[in-house]
Each structure stands twice: as C-alpha cells, then as structure tokens.
Amino acid sequence: MKIVIGSKNSAKIAAVEENFTQADVSAADVPSFVNDQPFSDAETREGALNRAANSIKQTSADAAIGLEGGVMYVGDSLYLCNWGALVTKENRTFTASGARILLPEHIEKELINGRELGDVMDDYAERQNVRQKEGAIGVFTNEHLSRQDMFSQVINLLYGQWAFGQER
Numbered sequence: 610m611k612i613v614i615g616s617k618n619s620a621k622i623a624a625v626e627e628n629f630t631q632a633d634v635s636a637a638d639v640p641s642f643v644n645d646q647p648f649s650d651a652e653t654r655e656g657a658l659n660r661a662a663n664s665i666k667q668t669s670a671d672a673a674i675g676l677e678g679g680v681m682y683v684g685d686s687l688y689l690c691n692w693g694a695l696v697t698k699e700n701r702t703f704t705a706s707g708a709r710i711l712l713p714e715h716i717e718k719e720l721i722n723g724r725e726l727g728d729v730m731d732d733y734a735e736r737q738n739v740r741q742k743e744g745a746i747g748v749f750t751n752e753h754l755s756r757q758d759m760f761s762q763v764i765n766l767l768y769g770q771w772a773f774g775q776e777r
C-alpha cells in the first residue's frame with residue numbers, strides 16, 4: 610500500500626510511518642490554501658482536507674493524509690487544535706480532530722499580533738523547530754504528549770474510519 614502525507618514536517622511524517630509500518634510512505638509538499646496560522650476549527654479542518662486532496666492528485670498513492678495545526682476560541686479561551694483528513698484514491702474522505710489544550714495568554718497575544726505558533730514556541734522554549742519535534746502540546750504538557758503522539762491518534766481515527774467503511 611502507498612500512503613502520501615501532505616507535509617514535510619518530520620513530526621507529521623513520523624506519525625504516519627508509526628501507523629503504516631507496512632506501507633510505502635512518501636511526503637508531498639502541498640499547499641493547505643488556508644492561513645499559515647489557522648484561527649478556527651473550521652479553517653484548520655479545511656487545511657487538512659486541502660492538503661489531503663492536493664496530495665492524492667499529485668501521486669499514485671492509495672490514500673493521502675493531510676494534518677493541520679491551528680488554534681481556536683472556546684468562549685474567551687484560546688486552545689491549540691489539530692485536524693486530520695484522509696482521502697482515498699477512489700475519492701472517499703474521512704476527517705478527525707486531535708486533542709486540544711489551553712494556550713497561555715502571553716502566547717495568545719503573540720498570535721493575535723500575527724506571529725505563527727511554531728515561531729512563538731521556539732522563542733518561548735528557547736529551542737529550535739519545536740513544531741517538528743515535541744510541539745506546543747509537548748511543551749505545555751511537560752512532554753507527556755508529543756505532537757507526533759497527538760497526530761498518531763488522529764491518524765488512527767482516520768484509518769479506523771476507513772477500515773469501518775463509514776463516510777459522510
């Protein structure tokens with residue numbers, strides 16, 4: 610089986626490889642057609658869907674996976690949110706979201722000022738490429754859950770729905 614992931618981000622690629630150990634996994638650099646920093650559930654999900662749809666068009670894979678990170682308000686509180694989409698070569702589409710955690714107000718202020726969470730996290734954690742490693746979710750959970758682990762569960766939800774055969 611051939612699976613393509615619509616990102617060159619190593620945390621996302623590792624999460625796919627972890628779930629599809631028998632598959633031939635490749636990575637495609639495709640556009641998400643949403644803002645670099647999505648600011649709602651709807652926009653983040655849209656980014657995941659666009660990445661999957663653009664990846665399946667470009668390749669001969671059996672299925673394409675799109676994973677997108679974003680932030681979303683629940684009332685006055687800004688949460689980290691993540692979405693995944695799987696599109697098969699027959700054009701069947703499945704979606705699932707990931708775990709959410711509250712972001713500190715000082716991080717929220719930086720995002721409102723137009724910065725990307727990945728850049729803000731590198732400054733805050735005094736590390737490089739947090740987005741490709743533990744992620745904001747790893748930093749703010751004391752590394753109890755990494756970005757890869759969070760995306761891995763999203764992929765498991767996508768694959769499980771594909772296996773079940775349910776589509777909306």
Ligand SMILES: O=P(O)(O)OP(=O)(O)OP(=O)(O)OC[C@H]1O[C@@H](n2cnc3c(O)ncnc32)[C@H](O)[C@@H]1O
Pocket residue numbers: 615616617618621645646647676677678679689725726727728730739740741743744745746747756
């Ligand atoms: O190369 P791509 O696939 O675009 O990987 P990315 O790290 O930019 O990831 P996303 O586009 O999916 O995420 C949108 C923005 O949110 C940031 N982001 C989302 N979740 C994050 C996390 O857990 N840790 C650090 N940055 C995160 C990310 O760096 C972007 O600025």
Ligand SMILES: [Mg+2]
Pocket residue numbers: 645
């Ligand atoms: Mg990005």
